[in-house]
Amino acid sequence: xxxxxxxxxxxxxxxxxxxxxxxxxxxxxxxxxxxxxxxxxxxxxxxxxxxxxxxxxxxxxxxxxxxxxxxxxxxxxxxxxxxxxxxxxxxxxxxxxxxxxxxxxxxxxxxxxxxxxxxxxxxxxxxxxxxxxxxxxxxxxxxxxxxxxxxxxxxxxxxxxxxxxxxxxxxxxxxxxxxxxxxxxxxxxxxxxxxxxxxxxxxxxxxxxxxxxxxxxxxxxxxxxxxxxxxxxxxxxxxxxxxxxxxxxxxxxxxxxxxxxxxxxxxxxxxxxxxxxxxxxxxxxxxxxxxxxxxxxxxxxxxxxxxxxxxxxxxxxxxxxxxxxxxxxxxxxxxxxxxxxxxxxxxxxxxxxxxxxxxxxxxxxxxxxxxxxxxxxxxxxxxxxxxxxxxxxxxxxxxxxxxxxxxxxxxxxxxxxxxxxxxxxxxxxxxxxxxxxxxxxxxxxxxxxxxxxxxxxxxxxxxxxxxxxxxxxxxxxxxxxxxxxxxxxxxxxxxxxxxxxxxxxxxxxxx
Amino acid sequence: xxxxxxxxxxxxxxxxxxxxxxxxxxxxxxxxxxxxxxxxxxxxxxxxxxxxxxxxxxxxxxxxxxxxxxxxxxxxxxxxxxxxxxxxxxxxxxxxxxxxxxxxxxxxxxxxxxxxxxxxxxxxxxxxxxxxxxxxxxxxxxxxxxxxxxxxxxxxxxxxxxxxxxxxxxxxxxxxxxxxxxxxxxxxxxxxxxxxxxxxxxxxxxxxxxxxxxxxxxxxxxxxxxxxxxxxxxxxxxxxxxxxxxxxxxxxxxxxxxxxxxxxxxxxxxxxxxxxxxxxxxxxxxxxxxxxxxxxxxxxxxxxxxxxxxxxxxxxxxxxxxxxxxxxxxxxxxxxxxxxxxxxxxxxxxx
Numbered sequence: 110x111x112x113x114x115x116x117x118x119x120x121x122x123x124x125x126x127x128x129x130x131x132x133x134x135x136x137x138x139x140x141x142x143x144x145x146x147x148x149x150x151x152x153x154x155x156x157x158x159x160x161x162x163x164x165x166x167x168x169x170x171x172x173x174x175x176x177x178x179x180x181x182x183x184x185x186x187x188x189x190x191x192x193x194x195x196x197x198x199x200x201x202x203x204x205x206x207x208x209x210x211x212x213x214x215x216x217x218x219x220x221x222x223x224x225x226x227x228x229x230x231x232x233x234x235x236x237x238x239x240x241x242x243x244x245x246x247x248x249x250x251x252x253x254x255x256x257x258x259x260x261x262x263x264x265x266x267x268x269x270x271x272x273x274x275x276x277x278x279x280x281x282x283x284x285x286x287x288x289x290x291x292x293x294x295x296x297x298x299x300x301x302x303x304x305x306x307x308x309x310x311x312x313x314x315x316x317x318x319x320x321x322x323x324x325x326x327x328x329x330x331x332x333x334x335x336x337x338x339x340x341x342x343x344x345x346x347x348x349x350x351x352x353x354x355x356x357x358x359x360x361x362x363x364x365x366x367x368x369x370x371x372x373x374x375x376x377x378x379x380x381x382x383x384x385x386x387x388x389x390x391x392x393x394x395x396x397x398x399x400x401x402x403x404x405x406x407x408x409x410x411x412x413x414x415x416x417x418x419x420x421x422x423x424x425x426x427x428x429x430x431x432x433x434x435x436x437x438x439x440x441x442x443x444x445x446x447x448x449x450x451x452x453x454x455x456x457x458x459x460x461x462x463x464x465x466x467x468x469x470x471x472x473x474x475x476x477x478x479x480x481x482x483x484x485x486x487x488x489x490x491x492x493x494x495x496x497x498x499x500x501x502x503x504x505x506x507x508x509x510x511x512x513x514x515x516x517x518x519x520x521x522x523x524x525x526x527x528x529x530x531x532x533x534x535x536x537x538x539x540x541x542x543x544x545x546x547x548x549x550x551x552x553x554x555x556x557x558x559x560x561x562x563x564x565x566x567x568x569x570x571x572x573x574x575x576x577x578x579x580x581x582x583x584x585x586x587x588x589x590x591x592x593x594x595x596x597x598x599x600x601x602x603x604x605x606x607x608x609x610x611x612x613x614x615x616x617x618x619x620x
Numbered sequence: 621x622x623x624x625x626x627x628x629x630x631x632x633x634x635x636x637x638x639x640x641x642x643x644x645x646x647x648x649x650x651x652x653x654x655x656x657x658x659x660x661x662x663x664x665x666x667x668x669x670x671x672x673x674x675x676x677x678x679x680x681x682x683x684x685x686x687x688x689x690x691x692x693x694x695x696x697x698x699x700x701x702x703x704x705x706x707x708x709x710x711x712x713x714x715x716x717x718x719x720x721x722x723x724x725x726x727x728x729x730x731x732x733x734x735x736x737x738x739x740x741x742x743x744x745x746x747x748x749x750x751x752x753x754x755x756x757x758x759x760x761x762x763x764x765x766x767x768x769x770x771x772x773x774x775x776x777x778x779x780x781x782x783x784x785x786x787x788x789x790x791x792x793x794x795x796x797x798x799x800x801x802x803x804x805x806x807x808x809x810x811x812x813x814x815x816x817x818x819x820x821x822x823x824x825x826x827x828x829x830x831x832x833x834x835x836x837x838x839x840x841x842x843x844x845x846x847x848x849x850x851x852x853x854x855x856x857x858x859x860x861x862x863x864x865x866x867x868x869x870x871x872x873x874x875x876x877x878x879x880x881x882x883x884x885x886x887x888x889x890x891x892x893x894x895x896x897x898x899x900x901x902x903x904x905x906x907x908x909x910x911x912x913x914x915x916x917x918x919x920x921x922x923x924x925x926x927x928x929x930x931x932x933x934x935x936x937x938x939x940x941x942x943x944x945x946x947x948x949x950x951x952x953x954x955x956x957x958x959x960x961x962x963x964x965x966x967x968x969x970x971x
Contacts, residue, residue, distance in 0.1 A: 186754035203762050207762075386813075388814070609780075
């Protein structure tokens, strides 16, 4: 099968979307590629098709566990069963199951931290790895908006796998990040496939509000006028619940639910599935929602709170209008949003005071217990890995925790503190950039896409609120919902014997 | 209903333990203390009844019970039930029928496997009978998925027969439950063109507390599981080697390792050395082993004089609070002595 036949056979699409075929050709010729495509433009097809066409295993490194699970489920739903995921959330049973069938797999998703482990590397080295895909490749860069310390070791992993063809994928590539990526993989000859990521079917609105109450009111008004598939983004889990309850009362015809990382896995999956299949209209979510959710007809993305940088904003907005129909992004901003977001940034970073404590331990003791240190300072998993990697990369500690005091110099300490201070400043700069893009008097579309490309496409449906677009110009197809009022016997029959229903009522559908 | 269950359990443990002990039993915590509680209060059939119950939901119910004057806190951990609670329990007697499935002790892990298989089979078969291939499975457990895949291949020619039989069976079971519960069970099912409702959605729709919803589902699932042990159309979904609940299977894995050494006659210090564990952990293991193992030789770890002293005291006292007993015994008797003898004593008492 050639590439097109593979696409048609496995994915039931008639043709490639723009950009895909060229990347697949290069990969098949064993050419390393750096690829940017807008969110939802089918990045994964670019490696899934070659993976299915060629011998050997395709390894996909992705930092997002939910994305990994979604991709595997998604492929299995297409009937492609030789796929699996390995990450730290696998149960022992699941992991054994995957390892046992490793040689039969075509695509294996794996988290970057697992790739650091010898036992898995050893298994992988025995296999023929055809493609090595790095998803969310901006995570390699310190200047990427989601820097992952584990990504810093990918080049050496790649080396130990006898150089499979490399594909680096991201939706958000700035110049800084690109430089870092090329430096990291300096021994490879990487071809660029950079596509414009701006979305011309999305119109942008920024609405200034004075309080949360005003935001609530705005959303109720907006949704009563527009009953369309909607995602509302929050930075607080509590607020997703509060607003979701509020909307359910205020808009009884809308099917509303909330989604955040504290929900049980099973509950999250049900909500996601309902939204995908059109059984839910409005979802109040934190940024945990949306990765890999490929719903094509999301018409409205509302930001109740802003994320911490333009890159995340672009990704979240990009979940709207994947069917190319007109869609709208609304950002509700208040003066004190900035404080909330600043606090978020502080939470993400390691504080200087923590480093000072760490230095004290390094000076005084022969060895260090990282777990205990992390517990005492209530650091999260990302922090822990960051500290561990930094110490290992500077030959301060090795596996048996023994401290190499010789390397704990004043210079080392000063340099480290400088690094995190710089990163703090960098994060603040990124936040400011987003706030300026949304609050300035320049075209919003131009401001948010400019960091990624110099040219911006014209917006056929209306550009942004600065350029004169108003919500009144938005005229989407609206949803009609009816709530089913069935007796329990009817429900049981309908759920368990859908086929008899189809026979009885000659295929009449109720949605 | 969950409220009734909790008050009933509070009544059973008779203020000897804090309410949290009930939470640990319901969620199936694998600690020595919880397993001991199962034995002391004979609550095996409640073990892991609600594995995913959140502490928050549980605490909410406890707080509401306090607010309504059914329970009072004596101090931070100890409580007493009020007369109003006793009246409440006698008025609610018609519920015994509702909880009938709790009279059987079951193996919670077998029930888990059965239930997950059932839900995934229903989801798969209803989709396939409509020629729909793509859906996101309700469970990520690969062993469950592998089973259903095989099961599907066996039944793929008779999907509608299977669904019809399942429909009839569910009808028979559900009709024995209140209408409200039947709806909850059916709304939670994921089938063709209907994704199961999440707990937040069921809470909104029916105004029930999440804990009540979980209990409703757990009781129906349990009922289906128990009935399947007689021949029903769902019996094929039972895990192959039907493991009957045996006490050693309750023992934590770490305690099992210690147990091997105990059988070889290791002393406490030798155990600490061999297992490279803290003294406290080894002591917990010993108590666990003493509770669960009939051939545990108490005299290997506590001398006979002490055993006699403690047992004499225990036979005259009603309390089960170790702290109180300890205060009334000579200082030479350690907590470990007391815990071991106590566990041993309880074990014989219930035999």
